[in-house]
Amino acid sequence: MSLKNDRWIQHMNERYGMIAPFVTVQQGGGIISYGPSSFGYDVRAGNDWKLFTDVLGAVVDPKSQDQNAFVSMHRKDGETIIIPPNSYALTHTVETLKMPRNVTGVCIGKSTYARCGIHVNVTPLEAGWEGQVTIEISNGTRLPVKVYAGEGIMQVLFFEGEDPDVSYADRKGKYQGQKGITLARVLESSDSLEGLTGIASSEAIREKQSRRTASTKQKGSRSRGR
Numbered sequence: 001m002s003l004k005n006d007r008w009i010q011h012m013n014e015r016y017g018m019i020a021p022f023v024t025v026q027q028g029g030g031i032i033s034y035g036p037s038s039f040g041y042d043v044r045a046g047n048d049w050k051l052f053t054d055v056l057g058a059v060v061d062p063k064s065q066d067q068n069a070f071v072s073m074h075r076k077d078g079e080t081i082i083i084p085p086n087s088y089a090l091t092h093t094v095e096t097l098k099m100p101r102n103v104t105g106v107c108i109g110k111s112t113y114a115r116c117g118i119h120v121n122v123t124p125l126e127a128g129w130e131g132q133v134t135i136e137i138s139n140g141t142r143l144p145v146k147v148y149a150g151e152g153i154m155q156v157l158f159f160e161g162e163d164p165d166v167s168y169a170d171r172k173g174k175y176q177g178q179k180g181i182t183l184a185r186v187l188e189s190s191d192s193l194e195g196l197t198g199i200a201s202s203e204a205i206r207e208k209q210s211r212r213t214a215s216t217k218q219k220g221s222r223s224r225g226r
Helices: 006-016 202-225
Strands: 035-037 040-044 048-052 070-074 080-083 088-098 103-109 118-121 130-139 145-148 152-160
Touching (some): 006 152
């Protein structure tokens, strides 16, 4: 698996529309930068935000998130959101990403925010996934910290590997095609992989795995014959 550079990112965007909107040169000057870097692409924080609050006494449940656990707000580009000490916020990327079926994205925070005690927590962008990324942002300090809407928030690194048997799109992942802030979801039992139809049927997966195993054994036999 290899980490891809700026030329590859530019090529994939021109050919597949991997990032939209896309800028060819990193943008800065009075703002927190975004755009391409040597081995990644810095994306921007969106305009819609949810700030965790305990005012209404809600309990955060990953299986059923309560809207009373959040205060929702909208900010224009360049406006700030103040995250209280030891608190947490959700937003989304301005950009929509479309991951190729053999590429996984890993998201890391920007050094500008890291030096202010802001941590960005995003799970991998799986091969075949597409949508706006929901970003989890925490303030680990004892002070309020400002975060800017419409400006750089994190960097996405792209790792290319072998084509998988099943991509996120094939299995119709629950966060496929998400827009804006998407809260935690849990699939119903009827929505399990065995119940899904389409490219990634379990029979097709087993057949592909069988062919791969047979091919490996055949190569091994030829090697011993030498």
